[in-house]
Amino acid sequence: MKVDLNQLNDSHFGISTLDPLRFAFSKKSSPHAGGMSMPVAADQQPKIFENVTSNSVSKSNKRCLYIHIPFCRVRCTFCNFFQNAASRKLVDDYFHALLQEIEIKSQLAWTQSGLFHAVYIGGGTPTDLSPDQVEKLGKAIRTSFPLSTDCEITLEGRTNRFTDEMFDKALEGGFNRFSFGIQSFDTKVRRSAKRLDDREVVLERVAALSARDEAPIIIDLLYGLPYQTLDVFEQDLHDFLDTGAHGVDLYQLVVGGSAPMLNMVEKGRIPAPATTPDKASMYERGVAFMNKHHIKQLSVKHWARDNRERSQYNSLAKTYAEVLPIGCGAGGNIGGYGLMHHRSLDAYMDAMNNGRSTIAMMVKQGPTESINAALKAGFDSGVVRRSALPRFKGQDTFELLKPLFVIWSENGLVELEHDYLVLTLAGSFWAVTLAQGAIEAINTLGPRKTMSTHPHGHGHSGKGHPAKMAS
Ligand SMILES: C[S@@+](CC[C@H](N)C(=O)[O-])C[C@H]1O[C@@H](n2cnc3c(N)ncnc32)[C@H](O)[C@@H]1O
Numbered sequence: 001m002k003v004d005l006n007q008l009n010d011s012h013f014g015i016s017t018l019d020p021l022r023f024a025f026s027k028k029s030s031p032h033a034g035g036m037s038m039p040v041a042a043d044q045q046p047k048i049f050e051n052v053t054s055n056s057v058s059k060s061n062k063r064c065l066y067i068h069i070p071f072c073r074v075r076c077t078f079c080n081f082f083q084n085a086a087s088r089k090l091v092d093d094y095f096h097a098l099l100q101e102i103e104i105k106s107q108l109a110w111t112q113s114g115l116f117h118a119v120y121i122g123g124g125t126p127t128d129l130s131p132d133q134v135e136k137l138g139k140a141i142r143t144s145f146p147l148s149t150d151c152e153i154t155l156e157g158r159t160n161r162f163t164d165e166m167f168d169k170a171l172e173g174g175f176n177r178f179s180f181g182i183q184s185f186d187t188k189v190r191r192s193a194k195r196l197d198d199r200e201v202v203l204e205r206v207a208a209l210s211a212r213d214e215a216p217i218i219i220d221l222l223y224g225l226p227y228q229t230l231d232v233f234e235q236d237l238h239d240f241l242d243t244g245a246h247g248v249d250l251y252q253l254v255v256g257g258s259a260p261m262l263n264m265v266e267k268g269r270i271p272a273p274a275t276t277p278d279k280a281s282m283y284e285r286g287v288a289f290m291n292k293h294h295i296k297q298l299s300v301k302h303w304a305r306d307n308r309e310r311s312q313y314n315s316l317a318k319t320y321a322e323v324l325p326i327g328c329g330a331g332g333n334i335g336g337y338g339l340m341h342h343r344s345l346d347a348y349m350d351a352m353n354n355g356r357s358t359i360a361m362m363v364k365q366g367p368t369e370s371i372n373a374a375l376k377a378g379f380d381s382g383v384v385r386r387s388a389l390p391r392f393k394g395q396d397t398f399e400l401l402k403p404l405f406v407i408w409s410e411n412g413l414v415e416l417e418h419d420y421l422v423l424t425l426a427g428s429f430w431a432v433t434l435a436q437g438a439i440e441a442i443n444t445l446g447p448r449k450t451m452s453t454h455p456h457g458h459g460h461s462g463k464g465h466p467a468k469m470a471s
């Protein structure tokens, strides 16, 4: 048995070109790869959730907690993840409901029977909570959930209004990792994207927080924004280095349907974002920069300056770990089911106020879910290891995928070693496309498509990155 190449095409293989980095595929369509899953009818969801969460888990299972804060004070023009404009009243009411949900979810037998190894507070902009709320949230997490002694507890957000008082309260609350969306330091790029604060202000803030050296400070940079030329991006990389931040994510800009940027470009108010080949050149520049400065690569898009940065949540949530979702718009997976909470704030608040389930959507994960997760984790790390892939019906999955691997190798996307598939620079740029190709190749081994791919939600994913619901 081998994967059936006849059911696949160039969108899986890539094309044969002298320049695979820029032209192997036409474009990256989605930030995440996804597998097949079966929707669960709404009336069955509460019972299934009750069943899976009344079971105990083994202490050795790795688990994560994802808590979502669905507010931002200003919407960035490129963002696909914006949900609600923050107002004090809305945020305060939500925070109250969130603490209630934390209490309810913490009492489940499933929750208390094992340990959580990573917690991620994502958004939206969690740093738009008040300093007192941040401290309270950290303390609620630490007192309500069984955390491993080295549990990574990340607060995501922006440097705007992230004062020393906020940092102190967050540390007091128990947060031990901070991830700030910077996107670009360049003032012109920032203003056109409606980012708050100019270059000097952001540089100063990241440098000051990093210099305190009390917790890893990680920054997100985007590449491909309007006005962000290759030279501007190179300056962004130098700025990262100068701030002393402990880690950096380089994310390719992928603008989705509702992001305001598309309309602004259409009306001629700003230049178009970079094309895919131009973004590939920027990625190339980024990787060369990191190599030149001996910054350690943790994944195809994440680098750490020192060992303090472990990026636990990202690697765990992408693999076999279960993720308990909490909050409006949060996504996770427990006991073979993918869960997605109400994305509408009204629906979430209504559910919480009336003692109803916060789940808007549930899917039963497909039988190859553990293989899909291992593939995604492997491609994200830059190396797919034979030993890390669960077997498919007793057979060696790496071997089953070999025909596809050989084509990728011919197309300059991977180097195929005996037990390892190592991504080239081009393969690293196209890592999500390759992961999706491998997952679809695995699907050719099973019954023909009777299930559907599941939708996206916020939750466990590549950082900063709103996440996948089920896998
Ligand atoms: C959900 S956002 C939250 C971060 C925080 N609110 C901020 O604005 O800095 C997490 C990260 O997703 C990334 N992101 C947002 N929009 C994106 C897009 N259209 N394409 C790729 N990455 C994007 C950004 O790098 C951002 O830092």
Ligand code: SF4
Binding pocket: 071, 072, 073, 074, 075, 076, 079, 080, 081, 082, 123, 124, 125, 158, 181
């Ligand atoms: S990038 Fe961050 S602050 Fe900007 S709209 Fe998206 S989630 Fe909100």
